[in-house]
Amino acid sequence: MTQYSAGTVRQQILAVLSAWGMTPERAEITAEVMVDTDLAGIDSHGISMLPMYQRLINAGKLDTRAEAVIEREGPSTAVVDGGHNLGHSAMVTAMRLAVSKARETGVGVVTVRRSHHFGAAGYYARIAAESGQIGLVTSTTPTKTVVPTRGSRPVLGTNPLAFAAPSANEAEPFLLDMSTSTVAMNKVKVYDYLEKPLPAGWVLDGAGQPVTDSHAGYSQLRDQKEGGLSPLGGTEQLSSHKGYGLALMVQILAGALAGATFAPLREPSDPNDIGHFCLVIDPAFFGDAEQFAASVSQIVDLLRAEPPAAPDRPVLVPGDIERTVRTERLAAGIPLSGGLVSHIRDICDQNEAPFHL
C-alpha cells in the first residue's frame, strides 16, 4: 500500500473521467464524490471502481458523455434521467433539486432512472444535512447477491440506504450509510484473502445454512447460483425477514418508483438501468430548525456518553468512524494497493490520459 494525497487521487480520477469524454462539470463532481468516498474509508466505492467502469464502457453499457436531464418536475418532486452515465453527478443534481424543493415546500422527493453505480449513498444524504435538512437516499444495485429469507438463491442486491440529519455541530451531522444485507460482498472477499473463518450468518448456502469457510463462501457469492449474502438479521431466527423487507423497500423506492429495472428481470444484454431515490425534509416546516439540530445533538451526545460493555470500545454514533478515517487520511493520504495502481496505469494508457500516481 502506498499513500496518496486526496488532491493527487482527485487529479487522477479527473484525468481518467475527462479522457472518457465526461463533460468538465460532471467530471469535477464525480471526481469529488469518488475521492470523498475514499477519504471516508469506503475503499470499495471510490477510485477502485475505475477498472469496473472501464469494463462497462468496453461492454458498451456506460455512456460517459451523457448529461443528466430533469424530465419531469412538480412542486415537491422531480424525475432525473441519468442517460446511462455514472450515477454520481446525476445524484448530486437530484439531491440539490430535492434540497431546493424542500426549502420551498418542506419536502422534496427526486428519483433518478437509467443510472449506474454512484459510489457511497452517504455522500448524497450528507448534502441535505449540510443544508440543515434531513436526507434519505436509497439505490438499487445491478448484481444479485442477497438471498431472500427462506430462499435458496440470490435475487436481491445489497440495496443501500443512507440517512443524514444536521446536529448542532455543523461538522458532525448524523450519517447512517448501510447496505440492507448483513455485510457487503467485499467483506467476505477480505476474509477469504486473510483465510479467516466467516461469522455464522454472513453467507448462507442453498439450504439456508450458514457458510463459515470463507473460501467456499466467497466462491459461492461469485457463482451467484446458490445461496449468497444474508439480509440484515443474518438468519431467519434472528429476524432476517426485516433486512429482507428493508431490501424490498429500497427496491420499491429506487426501482419501481424511479422506473428502473429489477435485476432478476433484466437480460444480460439490457442496460444496467440502476435507479436512485432521494428524500429531503426541511425541519423548519415542523418547528424551530435550531431546536431540531439541538435535539439531534442531545440524542447522539447521550449515546456517546453511555457506559460501554467493554471499557476500551466506546459507544459510537453513525458517522463517527467515517469522520475519524477522513481526518486520518486528510493528514496521511489515501492508501492504494500496487495492484490497483497498476490497473489504473493501464486505464490511463488505454485512454491516453495522464498518469499521476
Add this chain to the structure above:
Amino acid sequence: MTQYSAGTVRQQILAVLSAWGMTPERAEITAEVMVDTDLAGIDSHGISMLPMYQRLINAGKLDTRAEAVIEREGPSTAVVDGGHNLGHSAMVTAMRLAVSKARETGVGVVTVRRSHHFGAAGYYARIAAESGQIGLVTSTTPTKTVVPTRGSRPVLGTNPLAFAAPSANEAEPFLLDMSTSTVAMNKVKVYDYLEKPLPAGWVLDGAGQPVTDSHAGYSQLRDQKEGGLSPLGGTEQLSSHKGYGLALMVQILAGALAGATFAPLREPSDPNDIGHFCLVIDPAFFGDAEQFAASVSQIVDLLRAEPPAAPDRPVLVPGDIERTVRTERLAAGIPLSGGLVSHIRDICDQNEAPFHL
C-alpha cells in the same frame, strides 16, 4: 383461549373507550385500528393494551377526552398535536392529511407530537397503499429496552418502522411492519413462559454477551438496568450497528423532528410525549401509477415463486403472514386468554362500561 368475533371485540373496545370519555368519532376510529391489529395477529398491540391504557389514565398521563389538533400546515407538511390522547386516531388524522397533501404536491410529511401508544405502525402505512400511494410510518416508544451497539444498558426503544406500497392486486399491498430491534420484548416473554432457551442474539447482558436463559433474559428486560434487547443484526459481528442506526433514524424522524422527547431524557413524572412520523408519496408524480403498482407486483410475484431452501417453507413477502391470519380470524374469531378477558371485565366494572365478552 376463547375466540370472539371481530364485531364483538370492536364493540367491547368501543364501550371502554366511550366510558373513558373519548369522543364518538375518535372512539370509532381507535376501536377500528385496535381490532384490525388483533385481526392481523399482532396480539400485543390490540385489545390487550386496554389494561395498560387504564394504568396510564389512573396515573393521570392519558387524556382520553383530548382532540387531535392540526397546529401547523404547509403545502406538503403538517404538525398534529395529539393532546396526550391515544395515538390511533391522531395518526389516522395525520395519515389522511399526508395522503391528501401527496395527492396535491406528490409528497406529504406529517408529524404527531404529545401522543401515546398507537398500536401497530403497519395500519397507518396501509392507509397510503389503499389510496394507491406509498406510505412510511415511524414512532418513538416510551420504554427503554434496546441496547446500542457496544453499550451496556438499554436507552433506545423498539422504534418501529412500517412501509407500504400498492400492488396491482388491490387486496394485497406490500406491507412491512417491523421493530428496529431483533425481536420485540413480547417474544422474549413468550419464550420465558414456554421455558424455551432464547436464540443467541435476541437479548444481550451488560457485557454485550448473548443471554440464552429465557427466564434470566426476560427478568433483565423488566429490570431495565443492564443489557436488554439487541438492535436488528443481533451482535456487533452480525452488524447490529445497522439496526442501531435505524433505531436512531426513527428517533430523529418521530422524536427530534416531531418535537417529541427522547425516553432517556424524560423524568418519570413527565408526560409520555410519544412522537410519530408519516411520509406519503404519490407515484403518479413520477410516472404512470398503474405501471408502478405493476412493478411492485412483478417484484413480489418473482419472490413468492423463488425455490425455497426447504420445500415446505415457501418464500414470503412482507404482509403475507398478516393477511393469512386476518382471513383465519375473520372466519374463526380472535383468540383472547381468560386472564385478559377478566382484566377487561374489571376495567368495565371500574368505568361502568357494558361488558360484551
